[in-house]
Amino acid sequence: MPYGRSDVPLTDAATPVVYDVTRLVTRGLNPSPNGIDRVDFALARHFLAKGATPLVCTALGPRLSDTQKALATLEAIEAYWREAADADEDGVYHSVVAALAGEGAGPDAIRLDRKPGFERVSRNWRALRDWAFHLGRSISEAPNGAVYFNATQFLLDRQWYVRWLEARPDVKPVAFIHDLLPVDHPEFFRPIEATLHPRRNRNIARMAAGVVSASRAVAERFAAFATENGRADIPDCVAPLPVSPVFETPSASPEALRGRDYFIVCGTIEPRKNHLLLLNVWRELAKGGPAPKLIVVGKRGWLNENVVDMMTRCPSLRASVIEAGGLSTPGLRRLMAGARALLMPSFGEGFGLPVAEALAAGVPVIASDLDVFRELGGDAPDFLDPLDGLGWLQAVRDYRGPDSPRRAATLARMKASTIKSDPSDFFETIDRFVATIAARAN
Structure with a gap:
């Protein structure tokens, strides 16, 4: 639904x-x-x-x-976004899974974007033109x-x-x-x-x-x-x-990703989301051998030249960071099922919907220590200062592997939480x- x-x-x-x-x-x-x-x-x-x-x-x-005209446009937008589709119909999702499993085309495939069919693009262009006039x-x-x-x-x-x-x-x-x-x-x-x-x-x-x-x-x-x-x-x-009911529906991790360490950050690529901190963490992780994968979910926003340059030009990141623009909600949900954690190092948020989605899906959250996140998740997330690079580096290290005590402690807090979304x-x-x-x- x-x-x-x-x-x-x-x-x-x-x-x-x-x-x-x-x-x-x-x-x-x-x-x-x-x-x-x-x-x-x-x-x-x-x-x-x-x-x-x-x-x-x-x-x-x-x-x-006219109300019916507006509703028809909503249906067209929803179909374009594929919010109700199955993850199996999402090409970006399949590309991410292949890259995580080591079956991708290599570093040059770092940016994965959905390319919708001509029919859907044409239909929405017509709708936009009709509304304008x-x-x-x-x-x-x-x-x-x-x-x-x-x-x-x-x-x-x-x-x-x-x-x-x-x-x-x-x-x-x-x-x-x-x-x-x-x-x-x-x-x-x-x-x-x-x-x-x-x-x-x-x-x-x-x-x-x-x-x-x-x-x-x-x-x-x-x-x-x-x-x-x-x-x-x-x-x-x-x-x-x-949150979308899809996040509250049990979902198994893709078979191809069993035993693989990866993390997800979700949000528009813009300065407030603090992607730069995570990229520096991942560059440091790469110095000690193969780093876990980081999936960057969200479109490119504004003032993001430093982030884009690091993702596309830093050799140590090209092997471990996957930019997944246009990932569908069902695709995100299925990837979350196998993630070690959702990372949310934002400097500020009005709510933080990805945090709510991850908590509903039973996925550990490592987040900035913001009042709005505490209001949203209580004590369940693992909170860190958004400027504490060494703290984020240690947290990612601690959450790696299937037997992470720190990750297990976060899951226990989530299970005990009384904060629910209806x-x-x-x-x-x-x-x-x-x-x-x-x-x-x-």
Whole structure:
């Protein structure tokens, strides 16, 4: 069952919702989703399945559209991402297994990308073109008293885009706040984000009737930001993200990988994810003989020249690091089953979905000692400082082999943990919050 599918509508159908699909319909050409894509997709399907009105920014500006048209686009995107497919249908997965088993084409095969068929690419190009020039209906036709839900903050930094909300004070905006990292750590992002992210969050602080966050840490940070910007009264809702049911389904390690040591790091390749630390760890490991394999799952993002140069030009890494862009979720789940651990050395996160996925799959996690990870995983993960290179080097050494005491201790903590994820809780929590916001007097 794909990520976030809800077979039973949970929100009161009487609550009018306008759901912004603008960012989502632009993601149909990306071979695999990132964390924000997954959240947006799950919420879009949830709200649209019970009749929410889709809003999309076209060449004519914000326009309302047809619910069935938006749902059809979601189905096309899901098929493109192959979220519901079997791992056996994923060419990237098979290439990773071959490389791990020593059957690949050698170091030159380090970067493994999914190359989707022409038919699927063509279909999504057509959908993107159709949305860009979609006439739709005037934004003035939005239902009276509706809740406008934006799960990505996309375009909320543009004054021309939010002008329709200023003209419709009866419509109650609700935004999903994923993090304020570009505000607090602009050095990890493109320079333009240092301007855009504060601006979009100031607009949210000024206009929002409510905000949703995946963690209490982010909710508290946004509350402080909103207070600094003159709004100390914004209702908030904390709804921890659910993981795809595929991660909670038992999965055996590929037979070809039995007894092989490998680790996984999952996330967009960008400075905040701290891939550079792991590459230096792996370069050090290679000095003592054959190193375990490191699978780097995620697309290339921004400001990553040092990481890409190391992966592609360092001889000792070319033999042990596999960059797997476009890996499907089922493929990731099956690879996780045989991994020694998921590594998450991030400098900052708003939630950390790969950590939740690994914990749900019963895979040990070695992660940065961040408040959000402790909120998510309790004491189960093995926590390290993201600057402690020697500590990460020792942890990887300790987790190697089938009889690792340190790995066994982490598994024991995971088994004893009472922190669980239930997808229905996520939707029910947001539904209750949206209904409460809708019921508030203007």
